[in-house]
Amino acid sequence: MISAVGQQLHYPTDQDTMKPITLRKPSFILISSLLLSIAFATISFISYFVANNSLNQHxxxxxxxxxxxxxxxxxxxDLLQPVLVSSLMAQDTFVHDWIENGEHYPEQMQRYLKSIQTRYNAFTAFFVSEQTTNYYHSSGIIKQVSASDPADDWYFTSRKTPAQFDINLDQDTADGFTTTLFVNHKVNDAQGRFLGIIGVGLASQxxxxxxxxxxxxxxxxxxxxxxxxxxxxxxxxxxxxxxxxxxxxxxxxxxxxxxxxxxxxxxxxxxxxxxxxxxxxxxxxxxxxxxxxxHSSSQITATLWINLLISLVVIVVVLLLQHFTLGGYQRRLEVMANTDPLTGTASRHAFELVYQQILRLADRHRHPVSTILVDIDHFKLFNDTYGHLLGDKILNQVARILTDSLRKADTLCRWGGDEFFIILPNCSQKNACAVAEKMRMQIETALTTLEGIELKVTASFGVAEYISHESPATLFKRTDQALYRAKSRSRNQVEASSPEVSESI
CATH class of the missing domain: 3.30.450.20 (PAS domain)
Structure with a gap:
């Protein structure tokens, strides 16, 4: 099962938080501190009396x-990320389409720059149009650049350079006080015509x-x-x-x-x-x-070997301690963070970044991606009638059936109390519906008896296929709407999302 831990995106809009887990290891800290103190004190004492010229030469x-x-x-x-971000912005089809459509809706470019600034933690994001000379910023149109304004020399200098991008240190036009490191990337259309300069800025701080x-x-x-x-x-x-x-x-x-x-x-x-x-x-x-x-030194090279030997011993001891204490502890923490403890599926925190990455790969390689949202029908009734222990066992059995029906590339997540969310890369909506139907039938036929109790466990399924460049939240919403239709139509069925869905930027 694929899992990842990273930046959190929440779907829908509920705010989840993961509290850090802290365990105290006083004995380990004491031993480590004592060993490091002895090692560094010994090295400093020896170096104080026996400094050496060979070390300085080395x-x-x-x-x-x-x-x-x-x-x-x-x-x-560290400069590579803003350079790559600027390059992606310069090649973004939204930017090209928006310019070719006459720049009629500046608020669209403003929202785009704001999203870039937020997504990549940039200090600023901007676009200067060659056609209108407008300086677009995440806060709106700041000004129109002019060759007569010394503050705009950077634009005309960048425009003349043969390179596709350059980097300069300047005052932020929007802020006016912060010195910013700008990555300026040229925007050219398919015919090589210069359309403007786009990019991001990092605060010099x-x-x-x-x-x-x-x-x-x-x-x-x-x-x-x-x-x-x-x-x-x-x-x-x-x-x-x-x-x-x-x-x-x-x-x-x-x-x-x-x-x-x-x-x-x-x-x-x-x-x-x-x-x-x-x-x-x-x-x-x-x-x-x-x-x-x-530093002052003398010709005693043995000091260097003593220092290296002591450092090596300390490093080995610390590494061994870390291996036998923190190593296993860290692995347990990772399992706790990435896995739902009840069902063994990926946790929601671990799933969200995988979800986002798969959609980005789908845009890059243009392969289909589908999602399935599963809801156990009348699950609350099972809990109220037979107790939560039986309800937990039903969740476990449903999770096992879902897992057995998936490929290794697919990812299953327990999304909510009785809901599971699945993402299937390289899978069309038609194939995803077939997978969902197989799961539905297995749940209906396999979970008839549990703990000697006769049950009728069924599940409803919503299926949607990713539309290029739509947001993860929109894809989830369409999948959820399909699930809602399945539940509205007597449950225990599979409903697919309508393909006529689009998302404005």
Whole structure:
């Protein structure tokens, strides 16, 4: 059974919450804290008395370049999502159709940009039309761009670049106060005609927070400079000048840094030696600077091996503790979060992301997807007449029958008290109706006796096929309406959704 845990989408509109489960492990925390404290105290004590030049040389030739490469890769990775989002927006058929229809309904574009901004947690989302020069934002039409307005230079610069997208740091037009990292992507029609620029923006504060994460992770000072040597982004505890030309020692090698795509350098400032690794980031048109403070050292390489040995022992011990304590605990938590405890089917929390992902794949690959909503007829009557224990056993038996009728690719979820929701990828509505009819007959014929009690258990089924680009909520609503018709028509039957359903953006 497929399961997933991720962002929660709720269908219909009821608000579900999953409370975090917290277990206290005082003995484990105490042991871990003691071991880590002893290890780090030992390493610090040895390093205090026996620092070594070989370690600094190792940092200069190996660790520092590796850190620079890793940070560079992570910066590119963190920028990849907004670049991909902007690319998807530029190729979205809704955007192209809306432009070709004359941009008559600005509120449609406003809702679209708002949905992009919310879905991908972007600081802003925008579209500038080449035809009308309107600057569309999630809050409405902000302005009309003009070549005579210096604030709009970014648009005309991006329009002239041969690349399909570029990235720039600028004030947010809608906010006016927040410095934002914009990904500007060209929108071209099928004939290659330029239609405008669309994209998303990340608040520069988010980039600064990423820098803080990198610095804490690697123990280095990390910042960015532009082609003129001015510091553009840095962490909150940055120690340095606003322009590298103005810092003694570093200013002497500034021309070398700015004339090369990357390199390793050293300089002295206030009797302290610094090692730096530079790398040009073409996506930002900035230089990445990773700086390490060189400590006093002597030629005792044995210290390095002692440190490595102690660190290795601590890591092994911690990993073993995690494996035997937290490992099993984590697995139990995952099962609890992803599985309905009564029926063993996927929980609603785990199902929702799978539901969303399958619909996205259906849009991408254009294959049919159908859904089935199952409701046990008169289930409350069974509970009231025979008690909840028998009702639970009926739920278990129905879940088993449904599961046995599904493929491995299908996903079954207990949606509510006596309702089950099924999504079937690569399955048309006609085939889904056949599957539902098979389930209906098996429930009717198999559940005639339970715990020595004669029963007449039946179920009603609603079936719907996904219509391209409709929302998950709309698909669920159509399936639920089909189920309602089945229940209205004497129950114990399968009803399919009408195909003439569409969803406006």
């Amino acid at each position: 940092i200069k030739t190996n660790t520092l370049p590796l850190t620079s490469d890793t940070v560079y890769s992570e910066v590119q990775r 988010k980039i600064r927070e990423l820098i803080e994460v990198y610095q804490n992770r690697y123990g280095r000072q990390i910042y960015f400079i532009d082609r003129q040597g001015k510091v553009t982004l840095q962490g909150s505890q940055f120690k340095g000048a606003d322009d590298i030309h103005n810092l003694s020692g570093l200013g002497d090698i500034a021309p070398l840094i700015l004339s090369s795509p990357g390199g390793s350098y050293s300089y002295s400032h206030n009797d302290q030696q610094y090692l730096i690794k530079t790398r040009f980031v073409p996506e930002l048109d900035w230089y990445l600077i990773v700086e390490h403070t060189e």
